[in-house]
């Protein structure tokens with residue numbers, strides 16, 4: 001997979017007045033200064049064909065070593081991570097990374113245009129994103145799926161979600177029939193999936209012909225310290241990886257919209273926990289054309305408890321850095337005069 005990663009965002013179609021060179025990483029130092037705050041980007045069908053002419057200076061697409069630990073990008077570790085995080089998730093964690101404004105902006109490309117649509121919110125957790133979905137779709141048509149009963153318990157308490165179906169399940173093995181939903185939404189969950197390509201293949205399978213997937217997730221940092229902590233914590237995909245995964249799963253009209261907290265002023269060098277909203281349309285009914293081998297992780301297999309604990313502690317420590325980054329950016333935003341780069 002790594003070797004086939006897209007090199008540079010070639011053959012882009014850009015919307016909302018963003019100049020193409022902004023996403024041609026060849027001229028970018030990738031520290032965020034040259035990135036638009038938000039934008040909608042679609043990658044053309046022959047995007048791999050032009051790879052050689054657009055080799056980035058600091059490749060946003062170069063494959064990352066598989067040895068990077070990403071201690072919490074595992075199902076058991078993520079389960080325990082959210083066992084504790086669910087207690088403070090809505091009130092302490094989300095406000096730094098995932099605001100209501102961002103959520104609404106990220107859901108816009110999902111095209112939730114009809115109240116009767118059948119929607120699945122995968123990795124729906126406490127239902128924060130689902131609250132954005134039920135503004136447009138009747139709650140009775142929405143299913144929230146998550147592997148953490150502790151997160152789901154919080155969703156169950158929310159009045160607007162009372163009519164949603166709430167189920168435990170695995171994003172990489174969805175309990176929905178093929179061609180089931182009009183929309184697949186997943187926000188802030190892919191970073192914990194051991195095999196993200198499998199999750200996106202599942203998104204494809206469960207959608208109806210013409211249905212749309214909207215996957216909201218992190219983006220990889222370029223600043224060295226942020227990169228270090230990101231790699232210790234979990235998966236921060238690069239934009240090109242999302243596109244590649246969507247295309248390989250069989251999606252058409254794949255687009256990526258950049259998002260981020262307002263007070264970052266468009267800075268992306270520290271990466272973003274919620275950094276983009278990627279959408280794709282299912283062009284034919286049935287399963288994804290992509291064939292995959294057996295699952296990477298078998299949660300029923302026993303784990304070494306010491307190794308597990310070590311992974312868990314190191315991963316959680318690295319996550320703490322990302323609690324501090326938005327606070328640091330917020331202070332900078334307060335101090336640095338408006339209109340100046342931070």
Ligand SMILES: C[S@@+](CC[C@H](N)C(=O)[O-])C[C@H]1O[C@@H](n2cnc3c(N)ncnc32)[C@H](O)[C@@H]1O
Pocket residue numbers: 075078079082122123124125126127128129130145146147148151169170171172186187188189192193
């Ligand atoms: C950062 S929270 C996002 C919750 C919610 N979507 C939101 O927008 O606030 C990530 C969620 O993904 C869930 N998750 C992680 N891995 C999963 C998997 N393999 N299958 C289903 N859910 C998963 C976690 O339990 C957690 O609730």
